[in-house]
Amino acid sequence: MAATTSEVESSQQNVTENLIKNSKNKLRSTSEHVIRKRLPPRLPKSNKDIYVTNKTSFKAQLSKCEKLLDSGESELVIHGLGAAVNRACNLALQLKENHYGTVDLDINTSTVDIIDDFEPLTDDVDYEVNRRQNSAIHIRVFRTALIGMLK
DSSP states (O other): OOOOOHHHHHHHHHHHHHHHSSSSOOOOTTTTEEEOOOOOOOOOOOOOOOEEEESSSSSHHHHHHHHHHHTSSSSEEEEEEEHHHHHHHHHHHHHHHHTTTSSEEEEEEEEEEEEEEESSTTTTOEEEEEEEEEEEEEEEESSSSSSHOOO
16 A cells, blocks of 8 residues: 555654654754853953954954053963854964064863753743853963063
């Protein structure tokens, strides 16, 4: 006996539902939930910490780092998370090039736990939390030569 198209469609739907139920990262319908991404944990903020994002202008981030180094700061730390890791690396390398090798880099990578909240739009759907991990980079930019020696 040949299976009808409705039987084939229902069996495919059952297979898809089982995959979703058994998968580690469950797929959630956006029509039932609103995704609220919590802020990632941050290290204690000081004057020498620069948190790099893709939304802020690269030129503005570079000028902020330049001002810190020109004001006599001996070191600064550039932090990048997720997609901003590439921009953080570019920023540190640009600083090293602009200062003609008088600054050096100390690079550390890590993994950061991030939490997303799925808030229900209706009362018949449960509140859910998704935990995921994202890569991070911490680049310490420090002086290897004193400013007075260059003058």
